[in-house]
Amino acid sequence: SAPRASLDPSSARSSVMPVIAITLTVVSACAINVGKGIQKKASKSLPKLSLASLRSYLTDPNWRRGLELDVIGGAGMLLALSIAPMSVVQPASASGVAILAVVSHAYLGESLTLREWKGVASCGFGIAVLSKFARGGGETRALGAFRLMVAIGLGFACLATPSVISHRFRSGASAAAAKRYELIKIGAQCGTCFALSAFSVKAAMGFLYAWRLFSAPIAFGVSGTLTAMGLYFQTAGFREAGGGAPPLVSPAR
Incomplete structure (x- = not known):
């Protein structure tokens, strides 16, 4: 057989x-x-x-x-x-x-x-x-110092970009258009916070696997802070939207 x-x-x-x-x-x-x-x-x-x-x-x-x-x-x-x-x-x-x-x-x-x-x-x-x-x-690997700094820099850039773009487009716009740009900005910032929070958790798991016990709690703390910021933007967007839901850009939560 x-x-x-x-x-x-x-x-x-x-x-x-x-x-x-x-x-x-x-x-x-x-x-x-x-x-x-x-x-x-x-x-x-x-x-x-x-x-x-x-x-x-x-x-x-x-x-x-x-x-x-x-x-x-x-x-x-x-x-x-x-x-x-x-x-x-x-x-x-x-x-x-x-x-x-x-x-x-x-x-x-x-x-x-x-x-x-x-x-x-x-x-x-x-x-x-x-x-x-x-x-x-x-298996999950810990980020090196250079890659971590690049990730942090990109994260702050992603978080600040919606505000810069929204401010530029709202200049001279009608009230309805300005509100729409504001909601898009809030949705983008909310989704960015949640995505960066997920990335921070993944980085923290890599630190744990590498026994970098000082870096892991910091990464988890950053994740918690970003999640709280995301919830704040989300709630502000819900209230600002009134009858409609704000756009939420959240690739990974």
């Missing part, structure tokens, strides 16, 4: 782990965007976000429930980043855009055009294809 092919455990693991990470990412994206929908609906009855009104947000049960779902989803996304490379998790996290569109339609009562529904369907198809062909990456 023909010899039975042996299954390499490492090969099997490299095939299964990306699928687990993608599933976890999609579930986390559901929690994040349902939480965003709840926060958006609750913010309509709350004052404009400021230090003085922050207590009103924290004591509102609906807004707090949305924040809890958002944080739980973010934790799930970070777990997915710890078991799969960002090149797998980041495209899967784009499902959040499709989920947010469905939540906006079903929960917030916002209408979607046929083109937008096609975008939702194509996003779902892309996730299915990614799950089929994704493969695990190598």
Whole structure:
């Protein structure tokens, strides 16, 4: 009889782990965007976000429930980043855009055009294809000092660029156009904070694997700060948007 092919455990693991990470990412994206929908609906009855009104947000049960779902989803996304490379998790996290569109339609009562529904369907198809062909990456490595400084510089540049562009386009624009530019700026800054937070966690995991126990807590602290900034921009955008949702550019959360 023909010899039975042996299954390499490492090969099997490299095939299964990306699928687990993608599933976890999609579930986390559901929690994040349902939480965003709840926060958006609750913010309509709350004052404009400021230090003085922050207590009103924290004591509102609906807004707090949305924040809890958002944080739980973010934790799930970070777990997915710890078991799969960002090149797998980041495209899967784009499902959040499709989920947010469905939540906006079903929960917030916002209408979607046929083109937008096609975008939702194509996003779902892309996730299915990614799950089929994704493969695990190598082990996480700690960043060198030069690469870390370059990453920090690029991060600050990405965070500051939306403000510079928005200020330039708002000069001489109508009130409606100025508000639209402001929302785009807030959405870009929000997504940048979340993406940089995910990168910081990935860097922190690399520091842990390399036993750089001084650098790892700093990277985790930076991630927490960026996440808090992202939540601030997100809440400010929800309140500023009024009847519509602000554009959210969040490649990886």
